[in-house]
Amino acid sequence: MNVQIERFSYDDAIVRRFTLVTFVWGVVGMLVGLLVALQLAAPVFNFPPLPWLTFGRLRPLHTNAVIFAFAGNAVFAGVYYSLQRLLKTPMFSKTLSNLHFWGWQLIIVAAAVTLPLGITQGKEYAELQWPIDIAIAVVWIVFAVNFFGTIARRRERHLYVAIWFYIATIVTITVLHVFNNLVVPAGLFRSYPIYAGVQDAFMQWWYGHNAVGFLLTTPFLGIMYYFMPKAANRPVFSYRLSIIHFWTLVFIYIWAGPHHLHYTALPAWASTLGMLFSVMLWMPSWGGMLNGLLTLRGAWHKVATDPVLKFFVVAVTFYGMSTFEGPLLSVRSVNLLSHYTDWTIAHVHSGALGWVGFLVFGMIYWLLPRLYQTPLWSPKLAEAHFWLGTIGILLYIVSIYAAGLTQGLMWLAFDEEGYLAYADFVETTMRLIPMYWVRVIGGAAYLVGALLLGVNMLMTWRARPRPLAVEVHEAPALARAYTDRPEPISPLVTSGTHVANLAYTLDRFFRTTWHRRWERLPLLFTVMVAVAVIVASLFEIIPTFLIKSNVPTIASVAPYTPLELAGRDIYLSEGCYNCHSQMVRPLRAETERYGEYSKPGEFVYDHPFQWGSRRIGPDLHRVGGKYPDLWHVRHMDDPRAITPGSIMPAYPSLLTTPLDLESIPVVMRAHQTLGVPYTDDDIVGGTDAALAQAATIAEAIVTQGGPEGLADKKIIALTAYLQRLGTDITRPEPVAAEEETGETPADAVADPQETSGDGAS
Amino acid sequence: MKLSDIMGAAGLASWAEIGLVVSFITFAAIVLYVFVIRSRASYEDARHLPLDDDPEIPS
Numbered sequence: 001m002n003v004q005i006e007r008f009s010y011d012d013a014i015v016r017r018f019t020l021v022t023f024v025w026g027v028v029g030m031l032v033g034l035l036v037a038l039q040l041a042a043p044v045f046n047f048p049p050l051p052w053l054t055f056g057r058l059r060p061l062h063t064n065a066v067i068f069a070f071a072g073n074a075v076f077a078g079v080y081y082s083l084q085r086l087l088k089t090p091m092f093s094k095t096l097s098n099l100h101f102w103g104w105q106l107i108i109v110a111a112a113v114t115l116p117l118g119i120t121q122g123k124e125y126a127e128l129q130w131p132i133d134i135a136i137a138v139v140w141i142v143f144a145v146n147f148f149g150t151i152a153r154r155r156e157r158h159l160y161v162a163i164w165f166y167i168a169t170i171v172t173i174t175v176l177h178v179f180n181n182l183v184v185p186a187g188l189f190r191s192y193p194i195y196a197g198v199q200d201a202f203m204q205w206w207y208g209h210n211a212v213g214f215l216l217t218t219p220f221l222g223i224m225y226y227f228m229p230k231a232a233n234r235p236v237f238s239y240r241l242s243i244i245h246f247w248t249l250v251f252i253y254i255w256a257g258p259h260h261l262h263y264t265a266l267p268a269w270a271s272t273l274g275m276l277f278s279v280m281l282w283m284p285s286w287g288g289m290l291n292g293l294l295t296l297r298g299a300w301h302k303v304a305t306d307p308v309l310k311f312f313v314v315a316v317t318f319y320g321m322s323t324f325e326g327p328l329l330s331v332r333s334v335n336l337l338s339h340y341t342d343w344t345i346a347h348v349h350s351g352a353l354g355w356v357g358f359l360v361f362g363m364i365y366w367l368l369p370r371l372y373q374t375p376l377w378s379p380k381l382a383e384a385h386f387w388l389g390t391i392g393i394l395l396y397i398v399s400i401y402a403a404g405l406t407q408g409l410m411w412l413a414f415d416e417e418g419y420l421a422y423a424d425f426v427e428t429t430m431r432l433i434p435m436y437w438v439r440v441i442g443g444a445a446y447l448v449g450a451l452l453l454g455v456n457m458l459m460t461w462r463a464r465p466r467p468l469a470v471e472v473h474e475a476p477a478l479a480r481a482y483t484d485r486p487e488p489i490s491p492l493v494t495s496g497t498h499v500a501n502l503a504y505t506l507d508r509f510f511r512t513t514w515h516r517r518w519e520r521l522p523l524l525f526t527v528m529v530a531v532a533v534i535v536a537s538l539f540e541i542i543p544t545f546l547i548k549s550n551v552p553t554i555a556s557v558a559p560y561t562p563l564e565l566a567g568r569d570i571y572l573s574e575g576c577y578n579c580h581s582q583m584v585r586p587l588r589a590e591t592e593r594y595g596e597y598s599k600p601g602e603f604v605y606d607h608p609f610q611w612g613s614r615r616i617g618p619d620l621h622r623v624g625g626k627y628p629d630l631w632h633v634r635h636m637d638d639p640r641a642i643t644p645g646s647i648m649p650a651y652p653s654l655l656t657t658p659l660d661l662e663s664i665p666v667v668m669r670a671h672q673t674l675g676v677p678y679t680d681d682d683i684v685g686g687t688d689a690a691l692a693q694a695a696t697i698a699e700a701i702v703t704q705g706g707p708e709g710l711a712d713k714k715i716i717a718l719t720a721y722l723q724r725l726g727t728d729i730t731r732p733e734p735v736a737a738e739e740e741t742g743e744t745p746a747d748a749v750a751d752p753q754e755t756s757g758d759g760a761s
Numbered sequence: 762m763k764l765s766d767i768m769g770a771a772g773l774a775s776w777a778e779i780g781l782v783v784s785f786i787t788f789a790a791i792v793l794y795v796f797v798i799r800s801r802a803s804y805e806d807a808r809h810l811p812l813d814d815d816p817e818i819p820s
Contacts, residue, residue: 085814160810229811239808240795251788536784 004477006155009470010084014097016371018077019364021105023454025073026360028112029065030447036062037443039649040616041436043640046649051657052116054649056575060127061115066352067125069108071216074360076100076143078223079166081367083150086160086226088475092149096142103139107132119189122572123204123608125211126180130191133181140177144170151522155475159522161242164529165222167522168250171530172214175537180207186670187663190569194674197603201611206537213253216351220359221245221288224316227363228295231308237294241287248284250529254536279327289320307382311362314390318354322347337412340581340615342432343404346397353393353446361385361453368460373468377459381452388449395442403435412589420592425618430645554601557728559676560721562664563690567721569667570654570714571610579648581612582621582725595622595726602728605676617648624727629697630704632719654715655707659694661687693720 038045039055046054080097084090091097110132114120120127128136147170151159159167180203183191195203229236236242293316296303303309325347329338338344369376376382410428413421422428560568571577584590586597598621603609627635634641637655639648668683682689691711697720698711710716 082811086810156810158807158810160807162811226811233812235808235812239804240801243795244792247788247791251784532784532787 005474006477007472007474008088008090009472011090011094011097012081012371012468014091014094014101015077015081015367017101018073018080019367019371020457021101022070022073022077022360022364023450023457025065025069025108027447027450027454029062029070030443030450032058032062032065034440034443034447037436037440040647041433041440043647043649048650049652051118051574051651051653054574054651056578056649057116057118057120059578060120060124060575061112063125064111064115064127065108067211067215068111071220071356071360072104074356074363075169075215075219075223076104077367078227078363079147079219082162082223082226083147083166086156086163087150087154088156088473089150089153092146092153096146096149100139100143100146103135103142107135107139110135114189118573118575120573120575121181121183121191121193121608122575122577122610123180123193123200124577124613125208126204129189130181130183130185131188133177137174137177140170140174144174148522148526155478157478159525160226161236161239161246162222162226164243164246164525165218165225167526168246168529168533169214169219169222171526172210172218172254172533175530175533176207176210176214179537180204184670184673186666190663190667190670192607192667192670192674195607196674197606197609198600200607200609201603204609210254212351213249216356217253218249220356221249223359223363224292224312224319227366228292228312228316231306231312231362231366232296232299232302234295234297234299237291237297241291245284245288245291248281250532251536252280252284254533279330282324282327285323286320289316289323292316292319307379307386308362308366310383310386311358311365314386315355315358315362318350318358318393322351322355325350336587337408338404339585340613341404341408341411342400342614343408344614346400346404349400350393350397353389353396357446358389361389361450364453364457368457372460372464374460374463374465377456377463381456385449385452385456388445388452392442392444392446392449395445396439397442399435399438399442403432403439406431406435411593412587414589420589423593425593426643426645429616429647433647552599552601553604554599554729556731557602557604559605559671559678560724561689561693562668562682562686563693563717563720564724565667565671565721566659566661566664566690567717567719569663570718571721572608574651576620577610577612579612579614579616580618580620581615582619583611584619584621584726590619594619596729598726599729602726605671607671607674607676617646620722620725622726624723624725628700628704629719629723630701630706632722633701633706633710633715636715636718654718655710655713657714658712659690659714659717661690661712664690690717 035045035053036055036059039058048054051057080091107128111128114129114132115127119129121129147166151163180193182194184194185191193200193203225236225242293313296309296313299309303313328334329344329347365376365382407428410422410431415421582598584594584597591597631642633655635643636651638650638652639646640650664686665683668678668686672678672683678686694711694716697716698708701710702708
């Protein structure tokens with residue numbers, strides 16, 4: 001048999017580019033992060049009266065930049081470098097690589113422009129508007145074609161486990177992105193998800209949870225399983241453990257999504273299931289961490305001198321810590337305390353700064369000498385980066401864990417007479433300010449560390465040989481007919497023991513090479529992963545979508561008026577959900593503070609849901625009717641004039657910007673398409689109805705002693721929306737509606753026992 | 762909503778449990794296969810793949 005040796009070289013130019021933008025966008029994302037951290041410590045950094053730089057608009061920019069721009073580009077750099085080498089072939093198509101690169105950067109620029117302008121879908125980590133979402137899907141497909149094309153042309157038959165992780169990432173992110181972003185557009189800059197309320201929440205956190213799993217975990221595990229053995233110059237400790245690690249994420253991780261919604265209005269079985277799986281995730285995640293650390297056994301002396309290994313060791317340790325903490329947070333009694341507090345933010349940042357950030361830095365320091373064919377300019381500076389970064393992480397997470405615990409405990413505290421110990425919300429806010437300043441310092445240290453990486457990058461780049469050499473590699477082509485090495489003959493046969501025939505059959509079954517062949521078939525493998533992911537998602541989601549009893553209707557809940565709908569758009573656009581929840585949990589501490597707990601049936605017209613995930617300000621679900629209209633006008637204009645110590649941004653521009661009346665019928669039409677019962681007459685008369693309601697509110701404001709001439713301003717619509725919030729259940733039931741929907745009164749009223757789960761316990 | 766009536770009557774509530782059990786069994790089967798049935802030695806080649814590169818580094 002003649003084996004043909006082929007010569008080829010890898011495309012490292014694309015890796016260099018992705019590495020550079022990883023650094024650039026990383027710095028941008030961290031800078032915005034630093035700014036939003038400052039805004040919480042001192043609200044003047046919202047720069048009123050400018051509307052573009054408020055916390056509600058910049059926080060999505062921060063999260064999107066670090067997730068999709070920093071982590072995203074880092075993943076691409078790592079994949080493009082390791083895939084070519086693991087498969088001994090250049091990428092499938094240079095054109096596709098370039099399309100992928102430039103397409104992704106354009107998307108990031110589009111995000112950086114639209115988010116400060118308040119163009120958003122209003123769902124966390126899925127804020128980007130539908131045209132950008134389509135672009136993301138297209139570029140992702142380009143990446144996938146390039147990726148699988150490369151696999152098809154490989155010269156190494158076995159797919160190393162890192163590639164499995166990459167495949168899971170590509171498959172799962174596609175599914176998540178498509179299903180969570182199914183929307184009905186109302187113009188280029190507006191859209192509404194096809195799901196409402198509870199269902200939208202379910203989709204959103206199925207997405208949010210798995211985006212963390214499959215964009216911030218699996219690809220980085222692939223990177224870990226490739227770059228860590230490279231840096232230590234040792235094979236991974238246990239390949240078998242890495243395989244189990246992989247299947248755990250694919251089979252079990254997906255199921256654990258609903259834990260993000262504990263104590264909210266979800267059916268109890270769903271969150272119990274999520275909790276069970278989260279706890280099951282514990283062991284293999286730690287297995288993964290140990291697998292990483294034990295890869296270094298015998299190489300620990302190198303850790304002392306090699307900054308790359310230092311970054312990796314800390315990264316993997318943080319992986320273990322956050323994957324331990326994640327399931328912990330899904331335990332109900334812990335979640336009761338941690339949910340809506342900074343605890344979540346601390347958890348996320350130990351994962352983001354520690355695991356993802358440090359792994360990326362380690363990878364870049366390892367790559368630089370190889371990409372630029374010259375030694376790293378200054379290992380000392382890299383060492384300094386490591387220490388600054390570590391101190392930064394510690395300052396950040398220690399202060400923010402403390403903040404989360406402090407506020408969580410204060411919210412739940414009762415005094416001896418049985419009243420809330422801190423009935424005034426802002427008391428709990430003011431207690432956090434010193435910790436917020438510590439976070440600013442920690443974040444700044446981390447950022448300065450990252451800038452040192454930039455210096456090292458620049459200087460290493462300048463010292464590169466010109467032109468860069470293009471190495472030529474050699475490997476035999478993949479033979480078409482491939483036979484496995486024969487498995488050893490069964491001891492059952494050689495020893496001559498007499499056993500039942502079944503034993504021989506079983507023995508042969510297990511010894512044959514079917515599974516090994518199967519592992520080499522990328523298509524089949526990919527389909528397997530896709531099936532596992534989709535099946536888990538469907539089983540988890542379908543029941544909530546289709547079973548009526550899960551969301552009992554409440555007859556008195558009616559669609560928003562046209563003006564309220566316009567106000568809701570402003571609420572979305574300003575990103576109020578970044579600071580305010582709309583979900584009163586069935587706990588005494590919450591019903592005392594906010595009022596009647598929220599029922600699933602109250603959200604049936606909420607496209608998208610606005611339950612929120614963090615209460616930097618108080619819950620707003622029952623704020624309707626709590627204050628006079630004028631209060632809201634004054635409060636939005638200058639929160640600190642009304643509530644001293646508030647850290648809410650001032651929105652004076654809402655009092656001067658005219659309300660967009662033209663879009664009202666368009667928005668109503670989109671909602672009608674989604675199943676909100678607006679009649680055609682309602683839509684035609686939408687603008688007039690809005691004007692009439694606005695006039696009434698503007699009049700009331702003047703009567704209460706407020707300014708004149710607000711009737712056509714944004715603030716009126718926002719006030720209308722805020723005053724409507726949570727008032728439907730106290731409204732008398734409309735008698736006529738009952739016949740129309742054919743509901744019996746028993747159906748119509750939510751059974752609190754059924755819908756709230758075991759919340760009261 | 763007619764669809765929800767149909768699906769509601771179809772007893773889909775148990776799907777979640779079935780899916781859970783199926784996933785769990787598959788997962789357990791994989792663990793069994795990887796750790797018990799297949800020998801560690803058969804993974805040695807794959808384990809060394811990342812290091813099976815050309816010698817390199819200027820440092």
